[in-house]
Amino acid sequence: MKNFLLIFLGKLILKLSRLFNLGSGSTWPGHIAISINPNFTTDVLRKSKSKIIIIAGTNGKTTTSLLIQTILEGAGYKTLHNKSGANLENGIASTLLEGISLGGRLPFDFLLFESDENTLPNLLEQINPDYLVLLNLFRDQLDRYGELDSIAKKWKKGIYGLLEKSTLILNADDPQISFFSEDTRAKTYFFGIKSPLSGSSIAHGADSIFCPKCSSKLTFSQVFYSHLGIWSCTGCGLKRKTPQLSASSHYPLEGLHNKYNVNAASLLAKVLRIPQSSLNKSLTRFEPAFGRQEKLIVDNKSVQIYLSKNPTSLNETLSILNTHKATDVLIILNDRVPDGLDVSWIWDVNFENHLSKNTVISVSGDRLWDMSLRLKYAGFKKIISFPNLDDAIKNSLENTRPGNTLFILPNYSAMLETRKILTGKKIL
Amino acid sequence: MKHKITIGWLYPEFMNIYGDRGNILVLQKRCTWRGLKAEVKLLELGFSEKELYNCDILMMGGAQDLQQKIVSDDLLPKRKALSSIIEAGVPGLYVCGAYQFLGNYYKDADGKIIEGLKIFDLHTVNPGEKSKRLIGNLTTRISMSIDSPLTTLVGFENHGGRTYLGKKVKSLAKVLNGHGNNGEDLTEGAFYKNSIGTYMHGPILPKNPHLADYLIKCALQMKDRSAILPLLDDTVELNAHKAIAKRMGIEI
Numbered sequence: 001m002k003n004f005l006l007i008f009l010g011k012l013i014l015k016l017s018r019l020f021n022l023g024s025g026s027t028w029p030g031h032i033a034i035s036i037n038p039n040f041t042t043d044v045l046r047k048s049k050s051k052i053i054i055i056a057g058t059n060g061k062t063t064t065s066l067l068i069q070t071i072l073e074g075a076g077y078k079t080l081h082n083k084s085g086a087n088l089e090n091g092i093a094s095t096l097l098e099g100i101s102l103g104g105r106l107p108f109d110f111l112l113f114e115s116d117e118n119t120l121p122n123l124l125e126q127i128n129p130d131y132l133v134l135l136n137l138f139r140d141q142l143d144r145y146g147e148l149d150s151i152a153k154k155w156k157k158g159i160y161g162l163l164e165k166s167t168l169i170l171n172a173d174d175p176q177i178s179f180f181s182e183d184t185r186a187k188t189y190f191f192g193i194k195s196p197l198s199g200s201s202i203a204h205g206a207d208s209i210f211c212p213k214c215s216s217k218l219t220f221s222q223v224f225y226s227h228l229g230i231w232s233c234t235g236c237g238l239k240r241k242t243p244q245l246s247a248s249s250h251y252p253l254e255g256l257h258n259k260y261n262v263n264a265a266s267l268l269a270k271v272l273r274i275p276q277s278s279l280n281k282s283l284t285r286f287e288p289a290f291g292r293q294e295k296l297i298v299d300n301k302s303v304q305i306y307l308s309k310n311p312t313s314l315n316e317t318l319s320i321l322n323t324h325k326a327t328d329v330l331i332i333l334n335d336r337v338p339d340g341l342d343v344s345w346i347w348d349v350n351f352e353n354h355l356s357k358n359t360v361i362s363v364s365g366d367r368l369w370d371m372s373l374r375l376k377y378a379g380f381k382k383i384i385s386f387p388n389l390d391d392a393i394k395n396s397l398e399n400t401r402p403g404n405t406l407f408i409l410p411n412y413s414a415m416l417e418t419r420k421i422l423t424g425k426k427i428l
Numbered sequence: 429m430k431h432k433i434t435i436g437w438l439y440p441e442f443m444n445i446y447g448d449r450g451n452i453l454v455l456q457k458r459c460t461w462r463g464l465k466a467e468v469k470l471l472e473l474g475f476s477e478k479e480l481y482n483c484d485i486l487m488m489g490g491a492q493d494l495q496q497k498i499v500s501d502d503l504l505p506k507r508k509a510l511s512s513i514i515e516a517g518v519p520g521l522y523v524c525g526a527y528q529f530l531g532n533y534y535k536d537a538d539g540k541i542i543e544g545l546k547i548f549d550l551h552t553v554n555p556g557e558k559s560k561r562l563i564g565n566l567t568t569r570i571s572m573s574i575d576s577p578l579t580t581l582v583g584f585e586n587h588g589g590r591t592y593l594g595k596k597v598k599s600l601a602k603v604l605n606g607h608g609n610n611g612e613d614l615t616e617g618a619f620y621k622n623s624i625g626t627y628m629h630g631p632i633l634p635k636n637p638h639l640a641d642y643l644i645k646c647a648l649q650m651k652d653r654s655a656i657l658p659l660l661d662d663t664v665e666l667n668a669h670k671a672i673a674k675r676m677g678i679e680i
Contacts, residue, residue: 142446143563143586147492209441215494341564342584344630347450369668373634376664377453385664 003043004105006033010097041089042126043094048106050080052127053268054113054120056155057135057177059313061114061259063253064135066221066289067265069112074125074282075274077109088119098329117151118144124158131271132162132186133169137176138226138350139207140310141340152176162186169268171260172243173228179212190269192243193259195224202227202352203315213238224256225366226317245270249279252286253293254323257316267354291415298422301400305418307337308409313346317409318354326355326407328400329393331375332365332414334415339411351378358382360399365414366390387412392420431655432465433647434635436483438526439491440470442499446586448489448523451630454640455485462658464648473502477509483518484647488628490524491539500529503545511547519622519646525630527618527625528552528589548618548625549594561588566606566628567676569617570600575645576638580680581616582672583628583635591627593618600626605676623647637665637671 001380010029017028033040045052055065062113069081082095092113100106115123117140124132134155139148156179159168164185170192171177181188200219202209207228209218216235223229232239245267269279288294293309302327307319308314308331321329331404335341355361363371364386372385386392393408410418435455450469454659459466471479480486486650491499514520522530532549534542537556544551563586570579579652590610595601599609608616608627617626624639626632633640641657648655670680 029449098489139445143584147445149492149494210494327474342446342586342630344447344450344584347447347453347631359550367671369664369671370630370635373668377450377457377634379627383664385667 001042003037004102005382006036006040007100007102008102009033010094011102014094014098020050021142022353022360023401025092027088027094029097033093034090039126041093041096044100044104044106045111045127048105050108050109050111051130052104052111052113053131053133054115054123054127054129055133056115056117056342057133057192058121058138058140058172058310059119059228060135060257060264061393062289063195063258063292064133064261064264064339065112065114065288067261068133068268070281070286071265071274071279072272073111073112074285075269075278078107078108079112081112082104082114089122092119092123092130093234106134107422117340120141121154121158124161126178128163128397130160131165131167131268133168134171134180135260135264135269136174136228137208138310138312139345141342142341142345143247144337148176151314152212156183159186160186163267167271169271172241173224173260174208175210175218175227175238176208176240182213189245190241190243190264191226191260192240193256193263195222195256195259211235211238218267225316226262248283249276250283252283253288255293257313257321258293264269288403291410291419294410296422299397300402301397302405303397303408303424304405305410305415305422307412307415309411311345314346314349314409318349318351321407322354324405324407326360326405328396328404328406329355329359330362330364330396330406330408331371332392332408332418333363333367333371333388333409334365334414334417335367339413340403343370345373346371349374351375351380357378360384362386362392364389365410389417390421393418397423431469431648431651433459433484433644434482435466435468435470435481436486436505437468437613438471438486438488439499441472441487441493442487443491443526445491446489446524446629447631448487448629451487451489451521451633451640453522454631454637455487455644458637458640458660459644461660462651464644465586477506480506480509480513483513484650485643486513486518486520486522486623488520488526488559489631490526494662497524500542503581504543504569507545507547510545512623514547514623517622517646519651520655521632521643522623522625522629523629524587527627528591530623530625532593532594534589537599546624548620549596550591550618551594551627552580552589552591554589559588561586561633562590562607562611562627564606565672565676566608566616567604567610567673568601568606568628570601570639572619574642576641578638578666578669578680580669580673580678581628581632581636582628582669582676583626583629583632585629587627589620589675596620604678635665635668638661
């Protein structure tokens with residue numbers, strides 16, 4: 001009875017907040033539901049027959065979730081997914097409120113939850129997922145998440161508690177992620193990538209270069225990027241498992257990091273026995289999530305937004321910009337709660353190795369001077385700093401010549417702001 | 429200027445969690461922009477202590493707990509060499525975990541004492557998980573004279589340990605807004621001979637060019653007492669410095 005009222009109330013709030021355009025109301029109905037009944041999520045899921053898929057990792061969870069959703073729906077399944085980066089507990093509860101019937105039923109084949117790194121351990125206490133997709137662990141927002149080792153420890157505990165009916169889809173190339181297969185009752189599958197261009201040396205800023213089991217130094221015969229590659233331990237002999245899948249039929253997005261996302265989704269599709277033809281079709285018609293290589297046309301100019309939120313994701317974005325020989329670049333750095341308050345990570349990004357040093361780079365955001373300073377010390381000669389984001393976007397658009405693309409590299413809250421300015425709509 | 433400055437970077441692979449590479453870049457660039465030669469020497473695990481004697485400036489950053497343990501096993505046997513060059517006045521910058529490690533000891537959350545290098549007269553106590561980590565932007569006023577009209581330092585701190593200074597070291601700065609060494613006595617960092625220990629990262633040197641120049645000047649004057657450092661255009665550096673100070677209610 002209590003939950004019936006909660007569902008009714010939650011749905012009402014969702015409707016009202018949409019009606020008055022209060023940022024689509026994606027998290028606070030869930031927040032209210034949890035504060036009235038802390039077991040709301042568990043209660044609802046206990047009665048549901050839908051299969052649950054959880055996707056976690058520092059980078060790529062939104063894209064991978066959307067890929068999985070596209071593949072499942074392409075195969076004729078009904079899915080519910082916590083959209084708009086609502087990946088904390090209240091966002092997940094809100095998603096349930098949105099999908100549930102007043103009678104408490106969830107008419108979906110699959111529930112897809114992307115989970116924030118800190119939320120995953122709590123979520124695993126409440127929910128035993130049928131499928132858990134783990135992408136990677138990189139350093140990100142040290143002020144909020146703490147050190148990588150301590151997150152990995154918490155994840156390991158959660159994964160240890162999984163039941164036999166669960167299936168783990170793991171990145172073979174990330175030593176920490178791969179190591180989760182050692183201590184679990186769940187079935188495990190591995191994905192990886194293939195890349196002919198990889199070297200064998202670890203670049204600055206790589207994270208997991210020590211054995212997750214014995215702490216000895218790892219050696220890499222191939223490094224794809226950061227600490228992802230073909231690794232083995234010099235101490236205890238732990239080594240990368242051979243992936244069941246390391247190539248997909250089609251990659252709808254650029255960059256090695258997106259190869260991982262696509263391969264993770266493809267491996268899950270295989271495990272779910274989705275026909276290859278259906279999978280191919282879904283990958284071909286896939287459209288990126290907001291701000292993730294999203295293409296827009298604004299004032300007849302082509303714009304592409306690359307969410308770049310930590311050293312690994314910004315490094316990957318810069319190497320894509322290199323292949324495009326980008327000439328028009330706008331970097332926006334904020335330091336709000338969803339971004340992390342600490343921006344020191346920009347000094348771990350290898351700007352030195354990317355882009356011609358004569359590229360005109362515009363800079364804006366709360367921390368525009370920190371970013372301008374970083375670029376100055378990286379040797380860039382044409383840096384334009386804009387304290388006001390509207391000015392930055394307007395000026396960058398004006399200076400982009402017809403036929404060129406303006407590449408915008410924002411971190412999280414900066415991406416939301418940028419999209420709002422470019423499209424006139426709020427997402428969250 | 430024909431001098432060459434050798435910047436010794438202690439454990440770049442292990443102690444690099446908070447963008448501390450930025451400190452190295454800043455030292456290096458600010459030397460070369462002035463026509464000084466600057467060489468960065470990477471002092472990795474197992475380095476020979478003789479190499480310390482060839483360094484004109486030292487820098488060591490912070491790390492995760494596990495990495496820090498590996499590094500302390502490597503550095504403890506080289507204590508004498510490091511101590512002798514610090515005593516001789518070779519300038520250095522030791523951030524967060526490195527700063528704590530140069531002290532007398534670190535008492536962890538379980539009360540266990542971890543021996544330090546005993547070069548800085550200070551100790552650190554980790555009050556355990558019940559006490560909050562000290563996290564956030566930090567603005568301070570420099571305690572010593574570094575020959576610059578700018579007397580504030582800005583940075584970001586993120587530490588669980590509380591550091592208490594002994595009698596033989598001075599504090600680097602007084603906290604204007606933020607936590608500093610322990611969140612109690614308004615001190616931040618330590619200053620001993622020409623060495624600096626600090627909780628400020630961000631990293632510290634890019635937004636505090638006067639502190640970077642102080643380290644370079646100390647290094648240079650150990651080679652040539654009459655050497656002076658020409659001024660550089662620090663507009664962007666100062667904008668970044670002022671933006672944080674202003675946000676924390678401190679007008680420069």
